[in-house]
Amino acid sequence: xxxxxxSPLFPPDVAIPASYVKELACRLAKEHTVCVLTYSHLxxxxxxxxxxxxxxxxxxxxxxxxFFTALTLTAKQNDMLIVQNGIxxxxxxxxxxxxxxxxxxxxxxxPKAIIQNNHSWLKRTxxxxxxxxxxxxxxxxIYENKLTKPEIISFEAFPHAAMEGYEAIWQTHLEALNRxxxxxx
Amino acid sequence: MPNTSHTTWLExxxxxxKLATDLLSKRGYTLDPEQPHLSGERFLMQAVTTTSGQKLIxxxxxxxxxxxxxxxxxxxxxxxxxxxxxxCRAFLTKIDFATxxxxxxxxxxxxxxxxxxxxxxxxxAQPSTxxxxxxxxQFHFALTAFKAQEGAHATTFKHRAxxxxxxxxxxxxxxxxxxxxxxxxIQHDIPTHRTVHTLIDDTAYxxxxxxxxxxxxxSFLTHTDFxxxxxxxxxDGTMYLLDFSSLVFGNKYEGWARFLNFMTLYHPALEQALVxxxxxxxxxxxxxxxxxxxxxxxxxxxxxxxxxxxxSDGNLRTLNEARxxxxxxxxxxxxxxxxxxxxxxxTYQTTRDTLRxxxxxxxxxxxx
Numbered sequence: 001x002x003x004x005x006x007s008p009l010f011p012p013d014v015a016i017p018a019s020y021v022k023e024l025a026c027r028l029a030k031e032h033t034v035c036v037l038t039y040s041h042l043x044x045x046x047x048x049x050x051x052x053x054x055x056x057x058x059x060x061x062x063x064x065x066x067f068f069t070a071l072t073l074t075a076k077q078n079d080m081l082i083v084q085n086g087i088x089x090x091x092x093x094x095x096x097x098x099x100x101x102x103x104x105x106x107x108x109x110x111p112k113a114i115i116q117n118n119h120s121w122l123k124r125t126x127x128x129x130x131x132x133x134x135x136x137x138x139x140x141x142i143y144e145n146k147l148t149k150p151e152i153i154s155f156e157a158f159p160h161a162a163m164e165g166y167e168a169i170w171q172t173h174l175e176a177l178n179r180x181x182x183x184x185x
Numbered sequence: 186m187p188n189t190s191h192t193t194w195l196e197x198x199x200x201x202x203k204l205a206t207d208l209l210s211k212r213g214y215t216l217d218p219e220q221p222h223l224s225g226e227r228f229l230m231q232a233v234t235t236t237s238g239q240k241l242i243x244x245x246x247x248x249x250x251x252x253x254x255x256x257x258x259x260x261x262x263x264x265x266x267x268x269x270x271x272x273c274r275a276f277l278t279k280i281d282f283a284t285x286x287x288x289x290x291x292x293x294x295x296x297x298x299x300x301x302x303x304x305x306x307x308x309x310a311q312p313s314t315x316x317x318x319x320x321x322x323q324f325h326f327a328l329t330a331f332k333a334q335e336g337a338h339a340t341t342f343k344h345r346a347x348x349x350x351x352x353x354x355x356x357x358x359x360x361x362x363x364x365x366x367x368x369x370x371i372q373h374d375i376p377t378h379r380t381v382h383t384l385i386d387d388t389a390y391x392x393x394x395x396x397x398x399x400x401x402x403x404s405f406l407t408h409t410d411f412x413x414x415x416x417x418x419x420x421d422g423t424m425y426l427l428d429f430s431s432l433v434f435g436n437k438y439e440g441w442a443r444f445l446n447f448m449t450l451y452h453p454a455l456e457q458a459l460v461x462x463x464x465x466x467x468x469x470x471x472x473x474x475x476x477x478x479x480x481x482x483x484x485x486x487x488x489x490x491x492x493x494x495x496x497s498d499g500n501l502r503t504l505n506e507a508r509x510x511x512x513x514x515x516x517x518x519x520x521x522x523x524x525x526x527x528x529x530x531x532t533y534q535t536t537r538d539t540l541r542x543x544x545x546x547x548x549x550x551x552x553x
Contacts, residue, residue, distance in 0.1 A: 011468070012402050012437075014335050041340065042401040044468055056340045063341075154461035155320065 001181055002033045004078040006071065006093060008086035008113070010038035010051070017110045020142050021084060023149070025049045027174055037074050039063060039088060068092040075102040079185050082177070083134070086113040087123050094130045103135035103184050105177070109142040135184045138176065147173060190496035194228030201241055205257045208298055213248030214255065214305065220244060225545030226501070229493045238262025244308065252308035253293060257301055264302040270430040271295065271304065276351045277429065280337050280406075287333060288425045290417075309425045315413035316451060316553045323455050327444060328462065330408075330416065330424055335437050337406035345404070348434055355435030357400035360481055364389055367488035374491040381487065381513045387520055388480045395477055402474045405437035412447045413553040438471070442478035446486065449515055450530065451553060457524070476522065483516040504540035507533060 005025055009018035021036065022044060028034045029048040036046065040053040052074065054066045071092050075081060081104035083093050093104065108114065108131075117123040131137055142148075146169050150162035202223070206216055222242040240258035247253055258264050277287050294305040315323060339345050339354075348354065368385045375381060392399070408415070410431040417425045433439075441459070448456035464472050490508040497505050511533040518525045541549070 012471075013340065014332075014338060014405075039340075041404075042397060044401075044470060057342050057345065059342050149466070151462075152465040153324070154458050154465065155324070 001080060001185060002078040003028055003035075003080050003082060003181070004074045005034065005036045005082045005084070006074075006089045007036065007038045007084040008088040009084070010036060010040050010053070011044040012042070013040070015112075016142050016148055017084060017086075017113075019149075020109065020147055022046055023147070023170075024082075025051075027170060028177075031178075035074060035078065037067070037070055039067065064088065064092055068095060071096050072100070075100050078102065080105065080181055082107060083130075085110050085127070087117065087126065090126050090130050094126055094133065097130070097133045105136045105138055105180055105184070106130060106134035108137060108139045111141055111143060136180050138180065140173075145169065145173075191228050197239065198223045198241065201257070201259065202243075204259075204299070205241060205243070205255075205301060205303075208301060209245065209255065209257075209303070212294070212296075214245050214253065215248075216243055216245040216255075221548045221550075225542060225548035227548065229496060238264070238266050240266065247293065247305075251293070252310070254290070254306050254308050256304045259300045259302075264297075266430050267302050267304050270428070272351050273429040273432050276348070277426075277432065280347075288423050289429070290425050290427070309417040309419060311417045312420045314551055314553055315416075315418065318418075320452075320454055320458065323452070324458050324462075326418060326424055327455070327459065330411065330426075331441055331444075334406045334408060334411075334440055337434075338437075339404045339406075339434050352406075353433040353435075354404070355433055355439075356403055357396040357436075360399055360436065361389075361392055361396060364392055364481055364484055367484045370488050371484075371491050374488075374494060375509065378491075378509070378513075381491075381509065384513055384516050384520065385484055385487070388484055388516065391520070392477060392481060395473065398470060398473050399436050399477055401470065402437045404434055406432060407435050407437055407440040408432055409435070409439055409443060411440040411444050436474060436478050438475040438478040439482070441475055442482040445475075446479060446482050446515065449525065450511075450534075453524065453527075453530070476519070479519050480516065483512055483519060486512045487516065500540040501542065504537060507536045507540070 005021055005028075007017070007021040009015050009021065011018050011022050021038070025034050025036050025046045026049070029046065034046075034048070035050040035052060036043075037052045038054070039056045040051075041056055043051045043053045045051070052070055054063055054070060056063065058066070067088070075096060079102070081093070081102055083089055083104050083106050085106065085108045097104070114127075117127050146166060150159045150166055152158065202216075202220070209216065220241075220243055222244075238258060239260040240256055240263035243255040243257065245253050245255055256267055258267060271292070274289050274292075277289065290306040290309050292304065292306050294303065296303050315326070318326075339348050345354070368389055371378075371385055372382060408426065408428075408431050410428055415426070415428045415431070417427065419425070441463075445456050445459060448459075460475070463475050487509055490505050490512065493505045494502060494509075511529070514529050515525055538546075
């Protein structure tokens with residue numbers, strides 16, 4: 001399957017959702033053809049994955065327009081979109097959803113973006129409408145669900161148990177996503 | 186030949202200290218009889234790439250008995266540095282795109298009087314120096330501090346607009362330009378050190394070939410002088426950052442590089458643990474960025490010590506020549522992705538301890 005991941009954040013951004021998206025792309029690319037559309041100046045490389053970056057240092061309207069334009073092309077080339085929550089991806093996807101029927105899964109995984117949305121009725125409304133238009137919604141808290149890789153400290157014992165738990169959680173997560181792809185693609 | 190820089194500094198301190206003492210005493214501050222930051226090699230210290238003017242850093246006590254650190258200057262550049270530092274510090278506590286709260290020593294007073302600019306901050310007591318702590322604690326505190334700095338990432342147009350009038354922003358081209366300046370200065374100050382010139386040329390070539398990697402990890406808040414004497418850790422484990430004029434937005438590994446190069450000399454086990462952390466937990470590109478910034482900061486160190494040669498004589502000059510050689514050895518090793526031998530380190534440390542003046546030895550006590 002051809003999958004595009006749309007995310008407001010991507011490494012070298014240091015926020016946890018950024019590293020989650022990179023890891024997700026890396027793991028999905030083992031079974032699918034994956035591309036990432038994100039905002040970045042010089043994004044990190046992901047093996048077997050095309051990363052399309054929209055220059056972050058542009059003014060907001062210009063960034064959003066470029067993202068929307070890139071989304072229009074990307075959606076045509078992919079069977080499924082995975083949208084990470086956050087206003088800078090949600091707004092272009094919402095507009096786009098009225099023009100193109102590519103199914104999309106909205107991952108509501110970044111609680112900080114939800115909190116930011118709650119400060120603005122416009123952002124709340126955009127999020128609400130996007131939830132309504134999404135093919136499926138996957139809700140999980142990226143800060144709590146242990147999808148972040150355990151740290152290795154050279155003078156401490158290797159965290160075998162934590163690594164096994166991390167791999168198992170990713171396995172479950174990918175199975176859930178793959179079920180969604182099968183159901184909704 | 187008499188050392189004029191040292192004499193000038195001592196005259197400056199004596200003159201300014203007398204005036205500052207009078208002004209401070211009228212406001213209820215008593216200065217300590219011994220002021221370690223006026224003695225030893227302090228006269229040589231001049232930041233290479235950040236704003237820096239002449240100023241006095243003094244310890245004292247307020248009329249309420251609070252221990253204080255006082256910065257005082259009549260020098261225009263020094264006053265500018267103090268004002269710049271206050272701006273950086275004030276903004277640090279309200280960066281809306283930072284993920285961590287930074288702790289800063291409370292400012293008790295700021296005033297201008299009789300041509301002087303004074304800033305008075307509470308002295309932060311710490312139960313032990315950083316280097317006296319066990320390795321796991323050192324590692325934890327350093328890593329937490331680096332992560333806190335990395336949490337402030339000015340990525341968007343709006344972020345950059347917010348910071349550009351307060352902090353210096355260093356991009357890849359700025360690093361390369363600075364390094365070119367270091368190279369010219371080194372060639373001027375130590376024209377006969379052909380081996381050092383070759384090392385510096387090799388480093389400049391590597392930096393210029395990897396500009397995109399430096400740029401990739403740019404726009405992060407980084408403390409360019411992040412070494413143990415610029416932070417203090419209280420008994421409850423709170424880390425207080427000092428010297429806010431050294432905060433810039435640049436490559437996220439610039440602060441790491443300064444710290445790791447420092448630890449190459451003072452605590453190689455900690456240096457290796459942090460290098461391993463980046464290797465094992467971050468991307469290959471990030472390890473490369475760290476390597477490049479270490480090269481850059483080593484070039485800066487060599488440039489600094491090469492520049493001190495003309496201001497020093499006797500044992501101090503011999504020591505500064507040994508420093509140029511030692512940091513060149515470290516640079517040569519880093520260029521090969523290697524570390525210096527323990528013998529190189531201990532030989533240098535022995536030389537340094539033999540040649541340091543008594544005043545400087547006293548100034549170094551409990552500093553790190």
